[in-house]
Amino acid sequence: MLSSCAINSSESDTKNPSLTNGIDSIVVEEYNESTVGTTAIMVDGVLYRNKFQGDLILRNPQYSDETVLKDTTGQYHRIEGTKYDLLYNVNSEVSGAPESVYCRDDQWQEQKKYYSDSNNFTYQCIIKTNGVSSETIDVDKMDIVKLNELLAFCEENAYDPNAFAGTNKTKAVSTSSLGDKAYRFKMSSNDGLFSVDAKSFSILDNALVYRYYEVMPEDKTLIIDVPKELSEYFISLINNSALG
Numbered sequence: 449m450l451s452s453c454a455i456n457s458s459e460s461d462t463k464n465p466s467l468t469n470g471i472d473s474i475v476v477e478e479y480n481e482s483t484v485g486t487t488a489i490m491v492d493g494v495l496y497r498n499k500f501q502g503d504l505i506l507r508n509p510q511y512s513d514e515t516v517l518k519d520t521t522g523q524y525h526r527i528e529g530t531k532y533d534l535l536y537n538v539n540s541e542v543s544g545a546p547e548s549v550y551c552r553d554d555q556w557q558e559q560k561k562y563y564s565d566s567n568n569f570t571y572q573c574i575i576k577t578n579g580v581s582s583e584t585i586d587v588d589k590m591d592i593v594k595l596n597e598l599l600a601f602c603e604e605n606a607y608d609p610n611a612f613a614g615t616n617k618t619k620a621v622s623t624s625s626l627g628d629k630a631y632r633f634k635m636s637s638n639d640g641l642f643s644v645d646a647k648s649f650s651i652l653d654n655a656l657v658y659r660y661y662e663v664m665p666e667d668k669t670l671i672i673d674v675p676k677e678l679s680e681y682f683i684s685l686i687n688n689s690a691l692g
Contacts, residue, residue, distance in 0.1 A: 489550060491517050496535055496550035500559040504642035506544030511536045530641060532559060563637060566592040574632040594681050595635060602647045605672050607661055618660050618670040626650040626669060630659060655679050
């Protein structure tokens with residue numbers, strides 16, 4: 449029999465070290481700052497916890513046909529092709545989102561450490577030419593802090609169809625003025641499970657710009673200027689890596 453109890457790990461948990469759902473009892477670990485904001489589930493007496501991989505997305509999740517847990521929080525399957533015990537909630541709103549992947553609680557810290565180490569990733573730049581052909585080039589060295597800042601910038605300025613024209617940060621330019629190349633920067637974990645990539649960028653007047661939205665058929669693109677320090681770093685990366 450499978451039983452479950454979802455737990456939101458927060459400071460309030462420490463005031464109630466034992467949570468009971470009438471079927472099973474879970475003793476919550478001592479307060480640990482690293483697990484705040486995570487969610488835990490219980491499967492056959494084993495605790496699993498999510499968000500060990502930060503903002504990374506599980507790509508093309510491969511999981512078994514067997515449902516190991518189905519309850520009000522979702523339907524969970526065991527992920528295949530990894531030495532770790534990982535579960536995936538197939539009912540998650542966004543495929544592979546951080547909140548949808550769980551690992552055994554006794555493996556959580558080890559997994560967290562792995563995905564926090566920049567040496568465990570491959571870095572790439574995907575170049576699209578004339579909006580059609582694309583080429584992926586490995587980048588030997590990339591500042592993971594700056595890449596995360598660029599990813600955060602994209603998240604903060606993500607396209608919202610309900611707020612067309614975006615924010616007052618956007619400006620319209622002719623698509624042709626952006627040249628024939630668009631760049632996306634990507635990082636992938638060496639175990640082949642997780643990756644994340646920034647949105648599409650171009651170089652305009654020697655500065656990196658975020659291609660917020662392309663307006664058709666007016667041949668206009670709404671862009672947002674990338675912060676100066678990030679712009680200079682990634683343009684330097686493009687030039688020094690023969691990506692230009």
